Amino acid sequence: MQHVEMKNIAKSYDKEHYVLNGIDLEIEEGEFFVLVGPSGSGKSTLLRMIAGLEEISGGILKINDKVVNHLRPKDRNLSMVFQNYALYPHLSVEQNILFGLNAKKVKKQEQKKRLTETAEMMGLTELLKRKPKQLSGGQRQRVALARSVVSEAPLFLMDEPLSNLDAKLRAHMRMEIRRLQKKLGLTMIYVTHDQVEAMTMGDRIMVLNDGKIQQVGDPISLYNNPANLFVASFIGSPK
Ligand code: ADP
Ligand code: MG
Secondary structure: OOOOEEEEEEEEOOOOOOOEEEEEEEEOOOOEEEEEOOOOOOOOHHHHHHHHHOOOEEEEEEEEOOOOOOHHHHHEEEEEEOOOOOOOOOHHHHHHHHHHHHHHHOOOHHHHHHHHHHHHHHOOOHHHOOOHHHHHHHHHHHHHHHHHHOOOOOEEEOOOOOOOOOOHHHHHHHHHHHHHHHHOOEEEEEOOOHHHHHHHHOEEEEEEOOOOEEEEEEEHHHHHHOOOOOHHHHHOOOO
């Protein structure tokens, strides 16, 4: 279980213009936290800083009360799922799922145990010997998720993981991800530009615009009491 805290986080790519500024935020253990905002608002930048893939220009980032600003990604005990999840085309489903564990030199016996459990939970048991091109889009997405699940990281970061799927599959995968998060007790930070996705999935939602937090709250309070006109029009409630 992981608790994430940000104090006055800022990001500038060119040391002049700030794409994120004054971000104060606390994400609780086991919470499904959604970052939502229009394209270019800074969602991916923020997520990548949490993951350690992007340098933090100012402020303090803590995971479990420990400052991690300069900690390497692999030492942060988290797992990230990207928008354009790439499976290795020449490897089987099983090899794709186990790739990260192999790299971390997890013992074979432990790998086998985790693979069996994960495949069962994700409905992939029958597909383990297939190659990615022999799978549907939804199945491929499930393999990408399984690759994260098998890592047993307590903190998950997802950056628009469903944006390449059609509407029906997207609705289905939303439920699957929610179910998985609850079942494993994960702390989830989930990025989307889709208001419906944010409102249906989030325990709490942070609305971001132009690098600044507009509002943080649960879906009902955002809908009923939007903090400003931007939130009102973005979430779609009358104000
Ligand atoms: P979002 O994920 O909400 O669409 P991003 O975090 O990708 O937003 O981008 C926020 C801002 O930072 C945008 O103005 C974008 O052009 C800029 N940006 C993102 N990545 C880089 C980069 N590697 N170098 C310079 N500017 C970047
Ligand atoms: Mg993005």
